[in-house]
Amino acid sequence: MNLFLSEENKALQLDLPDADVVYYPNFFSKEKADTYFKTLLSETNWQQDDITVFGKTYQQPRLTALYGENGKSYSYSGITMNPLPFTSVLKEIKNIIEEVSEEIYNVVLLNLYRNGQDSNGWHSDNEKELGKNPVIASVSLGAERVFHLKHKDDKDLKKSIQLQHGSLLIMKGRTQEKWKHQLPKTKKVDSPRINLTFRTIQ
Ligand SMILES: O=C(O)CCC(=O)C(=O)O
Numbered sequence: 001m002n003l004f005l006s007e008e009n010k011a012l013q014l015d016l017p018d019a020d021v022v023y024y025p026n027f028f029s030k031e032k033a034d035t036y037f038k039t040l041l042s043e044t045n046w047q048q049d050d051i052t053v054f055g056k057t058y059q060q061p062r063l064t065a066l067y068g069e070n071g072k073s074y075s076y077s078g079i080t081m082n083p084l085p086f087t088s089v090l091k092e093i094k095n096i097i098e099e100v101s102e103e104i105y106n107v108v109l110l111n112l113y114r115n116g117q118d119s120n121g122w123h124s125d126n127e128k129e130l131g132k133n134p135v136i137a138s139v140s141l142g143a144e145r146v147f148h149l150k151h152k153d154d155k156d157l158k159k160s161i162q163l164q165h166g167s168l169l170i171m172k173g174r175t176q177e178k179w180k181h182q183l184p185k186t187k188k189v190d191s192p193r194i195n196l197t198f199r200t201i202q
């Protein structure tokens with residue numbers, strides 16, 4: 001038995017057309033998730049970037065950081081991020097996620113939502129450097145937040161999931177091609193959440 005994982009580590013396949021999304025609500029044990037949250041909150045090189053959308057510049061409504069192993073940069077919404085080398089805690093999490101998802105990742109993007117006013121707007125992770133049908137493995141730590149998915153063509157196809165402390169969400173197949181996702185603002189949360197998305201830059 002892997003002592004890092006929770007005992008009831010069940011996988012829920014979401015029933016979404018044109019997508020392949022698996023959610024593990026209790027992926028890490030509570031103790032492991034608590035430790036990871038504390039370590040990442042204090043050790044991460046958090047930064048707040050400006051983004052430019054339709055010619056207007058805003059501060060991103062969250063803090064971010066990029067860690068990776070190959071020195072390749074990653075660009076989205078007009079931001080280019082250069083990865084710092086993986087820390088030991090990030091390597092530890094990456095190894096565990098690689099084992100369950102049977103995939104190798106070379107970068108992790110971290111988001112810190114300081115409270116319910118921080119958010120991540122509708123988008124797909126479909127940047128060219130991620131290649132076709134990318135696998136995105138997303139770990140949630142800290143405050144529970146709602147995550148929305150909506151189909152790009154069929155407006156009636158939507159899904160909400162509560163992303164729990166210590167959970168893992170894997171999006172693969174055509175999910176990024178056919179669906180968008182967001183983490184909306186909420187008045188119900190006033191504590192921080194950390195999200196890690198493991199990705200492969202080609
Ligand atoms: O915070 C989350 O759960 C989603 C993060 C996300 O979609 C992203 O960083 O691309």
Ligand SMILES: [Mn+2]
Nearest residue numbers: 123124125181
């Ligand atoms: Mn995303």
